Amino acid sequence: MLSPKLLVKRSIKSIAALAQVFRTPSQNSVTIIGYHRVVADIGKAEANSIYGLVVSRETFREHCRILQENFDVVSLEEAADFLESGEFSYLPKAVITFDDGYLDNYEEAFPVLKEFNLPATIFLPTTMIGKNDPLSHDKAFWLAKNALEQNIELENIFLKAGLPGEKANVADALELCDKIVYLPTAQRDVLISELENALSISEYPKEYKLLNWEQVGEMSRNGISFGNHTATHPVLPLEDEKMFVSEIFESKQILEKQLGESVVSFAYPNGKYNREVREQIVRAGYKLAVTTAKHTNKFGEDLFALGRTCLCEESTRGVGGRFSPQVAKLRFGLGSGATAFSFFYHYPVEKLWAFSQILTEIKFLL
Numbered sequence: 001m002l003s004p005k006l007l008v009k010r011s012i013k014s015i016a017a018l019a020q021v022f023r024t025p026s027q028n029s030v031t032i033i034g035y036h037r038v039v040a041d042i043g044k045a046e047a048n049s050i051y052g053l054v055v056s057r058e059t060f061r062e063h064c065r066i067l068q069e070n071f072d073v074v075s076l077e078e079a080a081d082f083l084e085s086g087e088f089s090y091l092p093k094a095v096i097t098f099d100d101g102y103l104d105n106y107e108e109a110f111p112v113l114k115e116f117n118l119p120a121t122i123f124l125p126t127t128m129i130g131k132n133d134p135l136s137h138d139k140a141f142w143l144a145k146n147a148l149e150q151n152i153e154l155e156n157i158f159l160k161a162g163l164p165g166e167k168a169n170v171a172d173a174l175e176l177c178d179k180i181v182y183l184p185t186a187q188r189d190v191l192i193s194e195l196e197n198a199l200s201i202s203e204y205p206k207e208y209k210l211l212n213w214e215q216v217g218e219m220s221r222n223g224i225s226f227g228n229h230t231a232t233h234p235v236l237p238l239e240d241e242k243m244f245v246s247e248i249f250e251s252k253q254i255l256e257k258q259l260g261e262s263v264v265s266f267a268y269p270n271g272k273y274n275r276e277v278r279e280q281i282v283r284a285g286y287k288l289a290v291t292t293a294k295h296t297n298k299f300g301e302d303l304f305a306l307g308r309t310c311l312c313e314e315s316t317r318g319v320g321g322r323f324s325p326q327v328a329k330l331r332f333g334l335g336s337g338a339t340a341f342s343f344f345y346h347y348p349v350e351k352l353w354a355f356s357q358i359l360t361e362i363k364f365l366l
């Protein structure tokens, strides 16, 4: 049964998307789409993972169809050249990116990209590739979910990890997951290890698995580009300079050695950066870096702070909970009076009861 909270959230998203009606992408803009995982079983993936990281293969295919029909889909490098040149483009440009290098990018996304003949860039945390160890945010979510389900005493675990006990006051697994993820690596790893011990967890779901270098090589020879996403996926501004410099420089060397070519693009883990981190990205010889800031990119944009539209299954669900082509088009900035009409036509007035609460929220979502 759909909870009122989720219905309100979906209504807010739908209305936020509706506001895009007035923001049709301009001919000279570049919309960079950010994905993480593309999955065969969305129900299972949303139960076991951070929901914002997963999209079903079917929805991803629909996204690709919309992109192909409405945009000139180019590689990230081409997009950067375009943003620097100020040239005219009749169609707005779009770029498809994936963060983290999950195995399902090869198994589920790659066949769809080939079907539509679309280029994409995958950002890899280089020392994690080909290993069995999941990324820290996946571990954190799994531990948070189990900790809350088993109702374990969290305050003591936080204290044991040298963290304030009140940090353990959380409303749900996602909030606890965030509190684990947004810590410097050393502290985060101690907390993860304390939680693993308390919950007797030594294995994680197989769906968290990342690519290996053979799969990276095959995709690289078939239209997929690769960029850096550090070595171990720390939140860079939380680390000391020595640590973030080595994460930025060493990961570039590893990826260039594996691919046999220079690597020019970088994605900040969790989209987080500061002036010092940005300076090191420039120094390391990258040509561009993407964030998670929600904006399309225009001529003269800072190439080291490019905005992205990050999408998951939930992003293009209508109020009823199923994939909505209207919401999807509006998410891609493809607004028009016709799609607005269609949007309202498909959603009965009684399902839009949350409007009054939503209107005050919209400004935070645009």
Ligand SMILES: [Zn+2]
Pocket (backbone or CB within 6 Å): 099, 100, 229, 233, 269, 270
């Ligand atoms: Zn990431």
